Amino acid sequence: MSGEKDxxxxxxxxxxxxxxxxxxxxxxxxxxxxxxxxxxxxxSEDEDMAKKxxxxxxxxxxxxxxxKKAMExxxxxxxxxAEPESAAEDDDMAKKxxxxxxxxxxxxxxxKKAMExxxxxxxxxAEPESAAEEDIDxxxKKAVxxxxxxxxxxxxxxxxxxxxxxxxxxxxxxxxxxxKAKAIxxxxxxxxxxxxxxxxxxxxQEGADSALAGxxxKAKAIxxxxxxxxxxxxxxAAAAGKTxxxxAEEVKPSVNQPYLDKxxxxxxxxxxxxVIEDSYINRLSKDVPTLVAKREYYYKIAQFLxxxxxxxxxxxxxxxxxxxxxxxxxxxxxxSYINSQSVAxxxxxxxxxxxxxxxxxxxxxxxxPECEAYDLLGIQFHNHPNxxxxxxxxxxxxxxxxxxxxxYDVEV
Amino acid sequence: xxRTEEMLLNVGPQHPSTHGVFRLxxxxxxxxxxxAKPVIGYLHRGTEKLAENLQYTxxxxxxxxxxxxxxxxxxxxxxxxxxxxxxxEVPERAEFLRVMAMELGRVxxxxxxxxxxxxxxxxxxxxxxxxxxxxxxxxxxxxxxxxRLTFNYMRxxxxxWDAPEGWVDKVREFIPHMREQxxxxxxxxxxxxxxxxxxxxxxKYTKEDALNYSLSGPNLRCTGVKWDLRKNEPYSIYDRFxxxxxxxxxxxVLSRYHVRFAEIEEALKILEQCVxxxxxxxxxxxxxxxxxxxxxxxxFVRIESPRGEIGCYIASDGKxxxxxxxxxxxxxxNLQILPKLLxxxxxxxLIAILGAVDIILGEVDG
Numbered sequence: 001m002s003g004e005k006d007x008x009x010x011x012x013x014x015x016x017x018x019x020x021x022x023x024x025x026x027x028x029x030x031x032x033x034x035x036x037x038x039x040x041x042x043x044s045e046d047e048d049m050a051k052k053x054x055x056x057x058x059x060x061x062x063x064x065x066x067x068k069k070a071m072e073x074x075x076x077x078x079x080x081x082a083e084p085e086s087a088a089e090d091d092d093m094a095k096k097x098x099x100x101x102x103x104x105x106x107x108x109x110x111x112k113k114a115m116e117x118x119x120x121x122x123x124x125x126a127e128p129e130s131a132a133e134e135d136i137d138x139x140x141k142k143a144v145x146x147x148x149x150x151x152x153x154x155x156x157x158x159x160x161x162x163x164x165x166x167x168x169x170x171x172x173x174x175x176x177x178x179x180k181a182k183a184i185x186x187x188x189x190x191x192x193x194x195x196x197x198x199x200x201x202x203x204x205q206e207g208a209d210s211a212l213a214g215x216x217x218k219a220k221a222i223x224x225x226x227x228x229x230x231x232x233x234x235x236x237a238a239a240a241g242k243t244x245x246x247x248a249e250e251v252k253p254s255v256n257q258p259y260l261d262k263x264x265x266x267x268x269x270x271x272x273x274x275v276i277e278d279s280y281i282n283r284l285s286k287d288v289p290t291l292v293a294k295r296e297y298y299y300k301i302a303q304f305l306x307x308x309x310x311x312x313x314x315x316x317x318x319x320x321x322x323x324x325x326x327x328x329x330x331x332x333x334x335x336s337y338i339n340s341q342s343v344a345x346x347x348x349x350x351x352x353x354x355x356x357x358x359x360x361x362x363x364x365x366x367x368x369p370e371c372e373a374y375d376l377l378g379i380q381f382h383n384h385p386n387x388x389x390x391x392x393x394x395x396x397x398x399x400x401x402x403x404x405x406x407x408y409d410v411e412v
Numbered sequence: 413x414x415r416t417e418e419m420l421l422n423v424g425p426q427h428p429s430t431h432g433v434f435r436l437x438x439x440x441x442x443x444x445x446x447x448a449k450p451v452i453g454y455l456h457r458g459t460e461k462l463a464e465n466l467q468y469t470x471x472x473x474x475x476x477x478x479x480x481x482x483x484x485x486x487x488x489x490x491x492x493x494x495x496x497x498x499x500x501e502v503p504e505r506a507e508f509l510r511v512m513a514m515e516l517g518r519v520x521x522x523x524x525x526x527x528x529x530x531x532x533x534x535x536x537x538x539x540x541x542x543x544x545x546x547x548x549x550x551x552x553x554x555x556x557x558x559x560r561l562t563f564n565y566m567r568x569x570x571x572x573w574d575a576p577e578g579w580v581d582k583v584r585e586f587i588p589h590m591r592e593q594x595x596x597x598x599x600x601x602x603x604x605x606x607x608x609x610x611x612x613x614x615x616k617y618t619k620e621d622a623l624n625y626s627l628s629g630p631n632l633r634c635t636g637v638k639w640d641l642r643k644n645e646p647y648s649i650y651d652r653f654x655x656x657x658x659x660x661x662x663x664x665v666l667s668r669y670h671v672r673f674a675e676i677e678e679a680l681k682i683l684e685q686c687v688x689x690x691x692x693x694x695x696x697x698x699x700x701x702x703x704x705x706x707x708x709x710x711x712f713v714r715i716e717s718p719r720g721e722i723g724c725y726i727a728s729d730g731k732x733x734x735x736x737x738x739x740x741x742x743x744x745x746n747l748q749i750l751p752k753l754l755x756x757x758x759x760x761x762l763i764a765i766l767g768a769v770d771i772i773l774g775e776v777d778g
Contacts, residue, residue, distance in 0.1 A: 284497045285711035316626050318712060318723050318740040331725065333712050333740075337623070337639065344712065365626025368748050376460075391453040391777065400461050401736075 019398070019406075254281040259341055260289035266310055267291075271300055282344065288333075290344040298330075298347040299357035305334060305343065306362050312338045316363035321354075321373040323402050328354040328379060332366075355380035358387075376401040416442035421759075425454050429532045429763045432773025436766075440759060448754040450747065455777035463737040468494050468568055468704045471737065476562035478741065479775040481524050484510075484517040484553070485717040487566035489739070492647060493713045493724040494568045497706040505694035506570035507649045512583060512686045513556060513565060515679040519590065520549040521718035522672045522679075529669070529767040530601050533610055538601055545593050548586060555579055568704050570697035584687045587680050594676060602673075611665040615753050615765035618663060625749040628742050629720025630675065631769060634660045634667040641716040653685045665768040672770075675718075705732050712740075719743050719770055743775040 264279050275297035282290045293301045305313045313334035322329045328349040335342050349356055358381035359366040370381045371390035378399035381387055389396060397408035423436040430436075433454035439447040459478065463471045468490070475486035488510060495502060502510075527542030550560045555576055557565035565572055601607055617625075619635040632639060640657040642650040658674030660667035706728035714723035723740030746769050753765050 282710065284707065284709040286496060286713065288712070315623050317714065317721065318725065318738075320725065320738045322710075322727050322736045322738075331710075331712070333714075333723070337637065340644065363626065364624045365745055365748060368744060372744075391456040393453065400458060 019404070254283065254287040256281055256287045256289050256341075259343075263289060263291065263305075263311065263343060266308060267301060267304060270308070271297060271304060275301060277348070285344070288342050288344050290346060293345060293347045295347055295349065295356070298345075299359070302332070302334075302345060302359055303362055305345065311343075312336045313341075313343060314338075316359065316365045317342075319359065319366050319369040319373065321377040321379045321401075323351070323377055325351070325403050327351050328377065330356060330373065330379065332359065349379065353380075354378060355382060357382050358384035360384055375399070378402065418446065423762070425451070429767065430773070431528060431767075431771065432776075434771070434773050434776070436762075438754075438759070438762075443759050445754045445757050445759055445762065448751045450750055452744075452747070452773075452776050455773050457778070459778050460737050460739070463734055465733060467732045468706070468734070471734075472566065473562065473564045475739075476564055477774055478739065478778065479717060479719065479722070479743070479772050480561055481772050482514075482517045482521040482718045483561060483563050484513045484565065485715065485722055486739075487563060488514055488648075489713065489715050489717075489722050489724045490737075491566045491568050492715060493711055493726050494704060494706050496713050497709065497711045497726060497728065498568075498700075498704070500569050500698050500700060502570055502648075502698055503695045504649070505574075505691045506696045506698070508686055508690050509556070509571050509575060509696065510566060511648055511650065511653075512683060512690075513553060513563070513571075515682050515686070516549050516552060516583070518679045518718045519676050519683075520546045520553075522676050523549075525672060525718075525770050526597065526601075526669075529770075530607070532763045532767045533607065535601060535604075535607070538597065541593070541597065541600070545590060548589075552579070552582060552586065555582075567697060569700040570695070572697075574696050580687055580690050583683060587684050587687070590680055591677070594673065598673070602669075608666070610761075610764055611669060611768070613662075614665045614761050615757075615768060616662070616664045617749065617753065621749065621752070622663070625752075626745045627720070627749060628745065629716070629718065629770075630668050630671040631720060631746050631749075633658065634671050635663040636661040641714060641721060645714075647713070647715055650682075652689070653682045655681045665764050668768045668770075703732050705730060706734065714740060717742055719772065719775070720746060739778060741775045741778060743769075743771040743773075744778070747771050747776055 260279060260281055264276060267276060275294055276291055277294050278292035280290055282288050291301065305311050313336045315335040315337060316332065317335050318331070318333040320331055322331060328351050330347050330349065332345040333342065334345060347356060354377070356379065358370055360370060360381075361383060367385065368390060370379075370384055371386075371388055373379045374381060374384075374387050375389040375391050375396075376399055388394065392400070398405050400407075418439060418441045421438040421440050423438060424430045425433040425435040427434075435451040435454070437449040437451060438445055439449075457477070459474050462474060466474070471490060472487055475490050476483040479486050494500075523542045523546045527539035527546075531539045553563060553565075554560050556579065557563040557573060559565075617635065619637055622632045622635045622637065628639075636659055638657050638659045641647070643655075643657050655678045656674075658671050658678060660671050706726055708728055708730040710725065710727040712723060712725040714721050716722075720742030721740065722742050725736075725738040725740070726734050727736040729735045750766065750769060754762060757765065
């Protein structure tokens with residue numbers, strides 16, 4: 001037994017080493033990329049230091065994220081050849097809409113040759129806002145980034161004039177009434193985006209505000225300089241901004257909406273109001289009703305889903321984990337043969353110590369999938385009858401499906 | 413005094429009846445299995461990890477190598493997942509080609525299962541007959557895709573190649589031929605008393621067990637659960653065809669055998685209707701972007717493979733590569749019940765029970 005323990009210890013240590021190496025590598029990369037002065041992970045026990053570091057890390061991370069997102073947006077806007085009607089169809093999520101709008105607009109406005117410029121200008125405005133982004137919820141962040149990217153794409157399409165306008169640094173270009181009106185519209189759209197960012201960013205954005213304002217001015221100048229051509233795009237941007245503010249409510253409800261409502265209602269009646277973190281219809285996934293359970297109620301909800309006679313999800317179709325870098329997630333797909341209904345149950349776990357109750361006591365079919373999730377992602381399942389590394393073997397170091405996985409090799 | 417002693421018996425990983433690299437550690441007392449411990453992972457290639465660095469179209473050939481006996485359904489499931497996320501409408505002709513390819517694959521998969529299953533039980537010649545007909549199917553699929561096993565045939569939005577001239581007619585001719593042969597198979601094996609003695613009432617489980625252990629496909633339908641995703645959650649154009657979902661009540665090895673045979677017949681029925689309704693003209697690939705990017709979000713789709721429910725989960729961050737890809741592999745789930753089935757069984761039944769689960773190790777290990 002003690003020998004086994006030792007082995008375990010050794011393995012753990014090795015894993016830690018590999019992890020530390022990976023971390024260091026990543027740190028170095030992030031360091032370069034985001035030009036942050038502080039290391040990316042809080043490692044020391046010193047509270048103040050840790051706090052500071054965490055803040056810096058979050059900033060750097062957010063910067064990278066925002067940059068990445070803005071770039072993607074701009075990229076997809078110019079690359080895509082998708083039909084415009086898909087924009088009308090895919091009206092389910094605000095984010096999707098924004099992306100679609102960007103695509104359609106790009107098809108209409110931006111030529112492929114403008115791509116590099118679009119990317120370049122998308123980068124520029126996206127970066128400064130990052131400092132403000134620590135606690136914003138993702139959707140809002142995306143909407144802001146999308147709006148920025150759109151403005152940037154428009155700017156790129158009219159790169160010459162834009163650059164001229166930027167050089168002048170003024171926002172007083174409009175000559176005719178028509179143009180003035182458009183410039184105002186553009187400014188409104190921008191202001192809406194900025195206001196949203198402000199509201200969302202809570203307290204931590206001192207420097208960012210001015211940066212955002214600077215962006216606004218720049219964008220305004222750009223819009224003013226070429227208001228005529230950009231007007232359509234601006235209208236779209238404004239519309240996208242609006243939908244981002246009122247997420248998904250306006251879309252017509254899915255056929256599965258009543259089922260979702262029923263599940264939520266029954267669960268809340270029996271288990272209490274605050275056991276479900278979130279519930280929505282996943283439109284990308286054939287409208288499956290999706291429940292996000294609170295960590296501590298995950299097992300109870302699963303149990304309830306199986307045994308409640310109104311729900312009766314007696315079949316576990318799929319279980320796996322996902323590493324989202326910010327957190328781990330376990331995804332469970334259940335099916336009820338009685339009601340011919342599916343439900344997706346998700347739970348978010350702490351990434352550093354992912355652990356959750358095992359469902360194999362409810363559905364025997366969860367046994368191996370949980371082993372797989374443990375093996376490849378390192379998620380611990382409590383009360384599992386035989387949690388072992390089913391694919392890679394017990395000697396393997398690290399969990400390959402983690403995003404920061406570095407292969408461990410004794411020889412190296 | 414006569415007594416038995418508990419001993420460990422290692423089966424595999426290299427053993428012909430495991431159909432791949434599958435290991436069983438048996439604790440036996442005399443000829444009775446006390447405990448069976450499956451060991452898998454010998455063929456784990458990390459498809460899901462590899463896929464995180466591949467574009468969607470590049471992942472398709474990897475799926476060929478999971479369930480290599482029925483690669484068409486694997487091709488389909490990933491394309492279907494991406495299409496579902498992107499909301500792509502697949503042209504009719506492409507759907508017909510896909511369904512025909514998948515159903516031909518289903519027939520060939522069941523044929524291979526039948527041949528090797530009875531081979532494991534000691535009947536050597538049926539395998540040759542099964543492979544004779546399977547070869548015809550592989551030739552058909554070869555003409556379609558250019559490969560015999562690893563087809564890489566489907567694409568997001570359609571298929572890669574149109575059917576060559578006269579291909580549909582060849583399929584049309586194949587259907588009655590196959591039907592004729594099935595009669596021969598039944599004459600050869602199904603009524604054989606020795607065969608029946610080895611499969612009847614063996615490896616039994618109930619409907620509740622089947623559901624509890626997440627079994628799917630013939631392994632589930634042999635217990636009386638009338639459940640087929642082609643029928644109950646129709647995808648592609650399956651809702652247009654008239655076919656039955658074969659079900660047996662017994663839940664033993666023999667019932668699985670019968671379900672699979674009946675499924676061959678149903679697949680032939682679908683093929684027959686496909687051949688009749690096959691559109692003469694039309695595109696085989698939808699208008700899709702050059703670089704395929706699934707929208708941000710996640711999706712899980714499942715379809716009916718010859719072995720059961722094959723699913724594909726994609727979590728996308730809007731890039732051209734999936735953020736996370738996961739396959740729900742039916743063999744992996746179906747195999748879980750094996751230790752339970754083997755407990756208390758005679759060791760001579762081991763091969764029949766394992767064979768009837770119909771596993772493909774490439775799929776078990778991912």
